[in-house]
Amino acid sequence: SPSCGDDKKRRVCYYYDPGISTVDYGEGHVMVPHRVTMAHNLVAAYGMLGDMRRLRTAPATAAELADFHDEGYLALLQDLTPDGCGGDDGGHLREEGGGRGVDNPVFDRLWDYCLRYSGGSLAAARTLGSGTADIAINWSGGMHHACRGGARGFCYVNDIVLAIRELLAHFRRVLYVDIDVHHGDGVQAAFEASNRVMTVSFHQHGGGFFPGSGAVADVGKKGPGRYCALNVPVSVGIGDEEYHRLFEPIMARVMEVFQPEAVVLQCGADSLAGDRLGELNLTTRGHAQCVSFIRSFNLPLLLLGGGGYTINHVASCWCNETAVAIGKEIPNDIPKHGFDVFYKNQEYKLHYKLETKHLHRNRNTANSIDGIRMAAMENLSKLKL
Numbered sequence: 342s343p344s345c346g347d348d349k350k351r352r353v354c355y356y357y358d359p360g361i362s363t364v365d366y367g368e369g370h371v372m373v374p375h376r377v378t379m380a381h382n383l384v385a386a387y388g389m390l391g392d393m394r395r396l397r398t399a400p401a402t403a404a405e406l407a408d409f410h411d412e413g414y415l416a417l418l419q420d421l422t423p424d425g426c427g428g429d430d431g432g433h434l435r436e437e438g439g440g441r442g443v444d445n446p447v448f449d450r451l452w453d454y455c456l457r458y459s460g461g462s463l464a465a466a467r468t469l470g471s472g473t474a475d476i477a478i479n480w481s482g483g484m485h486h487a488c489r490g491g492a493r494g495f496c497y498v499n500d501i502v503l504a505i506r507e508l509l510a511h512f513r514r515v516l517y518v519d520i521d522v523h524h525g526d527g528v529q530a531a532f533e534a535s536n537r538v539m540t541v542s543f544h545q546h547g548g549g550f551f552p553g554s555g556a557v558a559d560v561g562k563k564g565p566g567r568y569c570a571l572n573v574p575v576s577v578g579i580g581d582e583e584y585h586r587l588f589e590p591i592m593a594r595v596m597e598v599f600q601p602e603a604v605v606l607q608c609g610a611d612s613l614a615g616d617r618l619g620e621l622n623l624t625t626r627g628h629a630q631c632v633s634f635i636r637s638f639n640l641p642l643l644l645l646g647g648g649g650y651t652i653n654h655v656a657s658c659w660c661n662e663t664a665v666a667i668g669k670e671i672p673n674d675i676p677k678h679g680f681d682v683f684y685k686n687q688e689y690k691l692h693y694k695l696e697t698k699h700l701h702r703n704r705n706t707a708n709s710i711d712g713i714r715m716a717a718m719e720n721l722s723k724l725k726l
């Protein structure tokens with residue numbers, strides 16, 4: 342079956358900065374920036390680089406980051422060193438709200454890493470704004486938890502907020518869709534007061550799962566931006582079919598009522614089955630179906646990465662979604678490309694299969710899915726622009 346919703350080609354612009362490939366969050370940390378390089382190597386091995394435009398990506402500047410972030414926080418971030426200067430508790434960055442944790446370590450070249458992944462998302466947004474591409478891709482972006490004044494959930498700079506603010510200079514209304522397994526809290530918070538940005542997050546919710554916000558009743562603060570935040574919480578073990586019984590009708594209605602002029606899709610791959618952190622059961626096809634469904638609306642589209650902690654799955658997922666963006670069929674057999682060893686335990690197939698014992702028992706029911714869909718539709722019916 343085809344991996345994309347329609348055969349029509351799109352002009353795709355692809356941003357990859359090799360400077361992120363050796364960034365290391367530290368011993369044993371679950372976030373591995375090298376997964377983006379793995380995805381890139383797969384994209385190249387499948388011969389897709391010739392199907393996309395590639396522009397030189399300059400790292401962002403501190404001034405560009407200051408468009409959203411607090412100057413004091415940026416000064417701290419820029420001066421941090423792994424030895425602890427400017428840090429707080431032996432090499433970890435204080436979270437906004439005062440929490441201290443191992444989630445946001447201070448590592449070598451942290452500032453440079455932030456400038457590079459943000460530079461990619463900003464360049465991608467500018468290309469869409471100029472109208473010279475239909476789809477722009479930056480798999481190293483999608484850091485949806487970062488706050489104005491602090492790091493949170495492995496995210497230091499919120500490249501998504503920066504990219505959306507750039508898009509707002511060109512488009513009347515921007516839709517943000519987040520299929521990462523975690524709630525897109527940082528992006529929601531940044532635009533809660535605005536009716537020019539609608540944020541929609543699908544996420545695992547309940548049982549203390551991070552960050553804990555994003556109940557279906559969470560529709561944003563009182564004011565003009567109310568109901569421009571939509572949350573679709575699901576329980577452990579949801580699979581493709583049930584996910585799309587939510588995703589497609591809800592997103593079709595969002596398109597009708599919000600009428601966006603551009604869309605940002607955060608493609609966090611931690612919603613895939615077998616992720617180290619997420620506990621959902623999506624396949625690479627089910628995940629990519631979100632991309633092809635959003636693509637079918639034919640609006641300027643920014644595709645970003647995000648979470649994803651079983652790195653061979655992440656690379657397979659984003660490589661396949663690059664093919665979906667282009668509108669190209671690619672074979673399931675991973676080409677020999679010198680990095681094949683990473684894909685041995687998925688038998689060198691792009692669309693990996695997991696044994697049932699590696700899946701999470703589905704805690705969603707037909708009734709719970711219908712209930713969430715109806716509650717989300719009810720929230721959407723209250724959106725008046």
Ligand code: ZL4
Pocket residue numbers: 368369370371442443444483484485486494495496521523551609611618647648649
């Ligand atoms: C780790 O193994 O739920 C960090 C983080 C580092 C290495 C060694 C330390 C071991 C899992 C996570 C101790 C780990 C304890 N190391 C982590 C409340 C928490 C405090 C920290 O996909 N402990 C915090 C953040 C979430 C919490 C998820 C998702 C980002 C995104 C977009 C962010 N934080 C409890 C957890 C490990 C680690 C192993 C970890 N952290 C799992 N979940 C969290 O949405 C990019």
Ligand code: CA
Pocket residue numbers: 519520521522523524525542543544
């Ligand atoms: Ca999400």
Ligand code: ZN
Pocket residue numbers: 521522523609611647648649
């Ligand atoms: Zn995540």
